[in-house]
Amino acid sequence: MAERLLLRARRGGRGTRSVSLRGMQLQRVPRGLASLPGLRALSLRDNELRCLPVELGGLSRLTELNLGNNIFEEVPEQLKYLSSLQKLHLFGNKITTISPTIFVPEEIGYMTNLRMLCLSRNQIGVLPDGLCKLRKLRILDVAGNKIQIFPVAMEDLMLMELYCEDNPLLQKQPVSAIQEEEVWSLKEIAARFIFSQLTKEDSILHTAVKQNLEACNILSKKQECAQCGQGFLNIWLECVRFVNVRQKMKISRNVHLLPVRTLLCSYKCFNHPGHGFFGIAVP
Template identity: 40%
Template sequence: MAERLLIRVMKGGNHAKIVTLNGKKITKMPTSLENLTGLRSLDFQNNQIFKVCPQLSTLTQLIFLNLGNNFLEEVPEEIKYITSLKKLHLFGNRISKFPPGVCDGLQNLILLNLNNNKLTWLPEEVGRLRSLTYLSLNCNQLTSIPRQLCFLKNLSELYLNYNQLSRIPEDIKYLKKLQRLSLARNNIEFLPEEFCDLKKLRILDVAGNIIQIFPSGFQDLKLQEFYCEENPLFRKEPIIADQQEDLWNLLEITARFIMNQLEEKNSFIMHAIEEYPDIKNKISKGKRCVICGKFFLTTWLECVQFVSPSETWKISKNLKLIPLRVLLCSQKCFSERGPNIFGIA
């Protein structure tokens, strides 16, 4: 049947640019596709295809390929030879894996839609899709995302709704062009501090997770839309941390001295630290106290500060205050905190 339908397309010659065989109950892709060497768009959506034909790899001018709502069980290996491909739709299949090397030839791909499949993991090679601007992985079974995905420097839209993610990698800070991020209905407990480096982010959806508190720089994001309903956010109530005497070990005392001297541009310390890369790496993980502004390393009090969302944000209904995680360096600073900062028991 598919061959007959394709023959009709080819009656006018082998120069067809667009082929649409949508919803024709096709079970097998026609091998005569290899005759359509100038094909630019191919749509086999809503059929019953289990496997693509090898001839697909000969369509070296193809830009758009839609194999959505079929019975594929893996990303077709043949597509790695279609180096011209820019938009690939594989939604609504049974895909659970990527064959090795399948991303190698897709250097021009800008859109990848893998919604509604059975993916439990993504290969590290997804980081090779250098031109990708739109990636949608809604309704899969992902428990994590590889850090390599965070190096897709052109990515502007990322959709990961309805998965099983528990955390977001700190390397997300490298998605410098990310404008829209959807993480709704996962198992995410917190967003990393590095999340606040997403200066281009405009739309964020984290509804239906288990987030209680957001990172301290969150209010500085230039969001336009923010959705966080159905999360167990901290409420503005007097929750007081246990009062403990400050006892710092020698490492903490030394680290605080070095970090605060570096902040004051002490030339001797700045020069000396270059000779000790291990120490330099350790103090690079230091935190700044929200009360006194000084640096500390491993000893702190975790508190929550409540801030009002920006008036320019479109937000979830009934969101009045956003709980932010702030760190204090000592009990002394805790006793000097303002009325809007609470300890976390």
């Protein structure tokens, strides 16, 4: 049945703009979709899909894709090649994790035109930092997941609408806690020293690091302290700051403060007065 519908769409010419295969209990994407290069909108919602064919990434003009109410367990990697995509619906699936590279524009394209992303009613616990590289994203719907905290660069997104109700978001309820003694590994101590020296233009470490590929790889994982701005290697102290975004965008009614992940390099920075960062209490 799906193949016959697709054939009818193709008779309209290679300029077919829209195809809907909604609610047909499909377990795989029909052959031939990838041969519609002019396709702009595709609906595969309400089926039994758990993966997409590699060929689907060739739909270079696709601007809207609806994969809602299927059984995807992760965001399909093929989607990142749809450079013209503006609207992506993945609501009502079984997504638990998102690849950290799916939204990172390492090459020209990589979903940088995405304006609306709907991931509601899944089982997502963590949103990747790469999500914040979608500079054109205006609507984000992650309601009904398992999200506690949003990525560090969340405020870089120019969102107009954010829906995040029915998530176990961290709440601003300060409690006292005993601080553990700071113990850094030798690797961490060396990395922090190198980061401090690389800020100096005449440091001989600039040349030494460039000639050592292993060192470059390790130092590329640099984090930056939100308080002092110094670089460090590992996530040493994960904190949260609560941001009031109601004046900037339309947001779920029951969300008053948005918990945003923050990284600090030491308890010295954590104990600095007036910064507004909170440690995360684990029950």
